[in-house]
Amino acid sequence: DTAVSQTPKYLVTQMGNDKSIKCEQNLGHDTMYWYKQDSKKFLKIMFSYNNKELIINETVPNRFSPKSPDKAHLNLHINSLELGDSAVYFCASSQDPWTAYSNQPQHFGDGTRLSIL
Amino acid sequence: DQQVKQNSPSLSVQEGRISILNCDYTNSMFDYFLWYKKYPAEGPTFLISISSIKDKNEDGRFTVFLNKSAKHLSLHIVPSQPGDSAVYFCAASALNTDKLIFGTGTRLQVFP
Numbered sequence: 001d002t003a004v005s006q007t008p009k010y011l012v013t014q015m016g017n018d019k020s021i022k023c024e025q026n027l028g029h030d031t032m033y034w035y036k037q038d039s040k041k042f043l044k045i046m047f048s049y050n051n052k053e054l055i056i057n058e059t060v061p062n063r064f065s066p067k068s069p070d071k072a073h074l075n076l077h078i079n080s081l082e083l084g085d086s087a088v089y090f091c092a093s094s095q096d097p098w099t100a101y102s103n104q105p106q107h108f109g110d111g112t113r114l115s116i117l
Numbered sequence: 118d119q120q121v122k123q124n125s126p127s128l129s130v131q132e133g134r135i136s137i138l139n140c141d142y143t144n145s146m147f148d149y150f151l152w153y154k155k156y157p158a159e160g161p162t163f164l165i166s167i168s169s170i171k172d173k174n175e176d177g178r179f180t181v182f183l184n185k186s187a188k189h190l191s192l193h194i195v196p197s198q199p200g201d202s203a204v205y206f207c208a209a210s211a212l213n214t215d216k217l218i219f220g221t222g223t224r225l226q227v228f229p
Binding site: 040 | 163216221222
């Protein structure tokens with residue numbers, strides 16, 4: 001039974017389109033995250049939500065909008081897709097935001113590979 | 118600004134030998150360090166961590182060493198097994214920033 005699941009696994013679309021990536025965790029965690037891994041393999045935090053509230057919002061274009069309908073879900077919607085958005089997007093969750101960086105590490109989904117044509 | 122660096126993109130080790138993966142950091146405020154392991158088409162999975170108040174943490178075949186003065190940490194895997202073949206990411210956090218900073222990863226290949 002997958003702990004953190006993302007759909008779709010692959011997403012190929014044209015520039016200018018709007019797309020969404022869904023994420024669900026069944027670990028009972030309070031905190032969820034979105035990361036972007038670019039072509040240089042850097043894995044960078046984009047957003048973090050704790051109990052459906054935004055707590056981290058890195059310098060990400062406004063075209064990216066996370067939505068957390070409940071603690072178990074954090075979806076990522078991207079408007080007007082650009083070539084530079086091509087990357088692998090990882091969802092993650094943790095028990096809470098305070099120990100996630102120490103003794104209660106984050107659990108990651110398998111990623112969504114987004115390719116913009 | 119790359120605060121966490123893994124300067125070796127790849128490493129090849131024979132089965133049974135020791136694998137040593139290195140990581141350097143620049144931010145002296147980092148106080149916790151983690152290693153994640155990633156197989157192809159999967160997400161990173163937590164492997165081992167160390168607090169800045171320690172210089173060594175061991176878990177089975179995996180040991181992480183921290184040298185704060187050199188701003189350097191390393192992951193030792195001994196003995197290495199073919200199943201250890203994966204990409205290993207070093208990550209660091211600072212108490213006042215509440216986020217993980219990842220390195221770019223080192224691809225380890227363990228051959229028979």
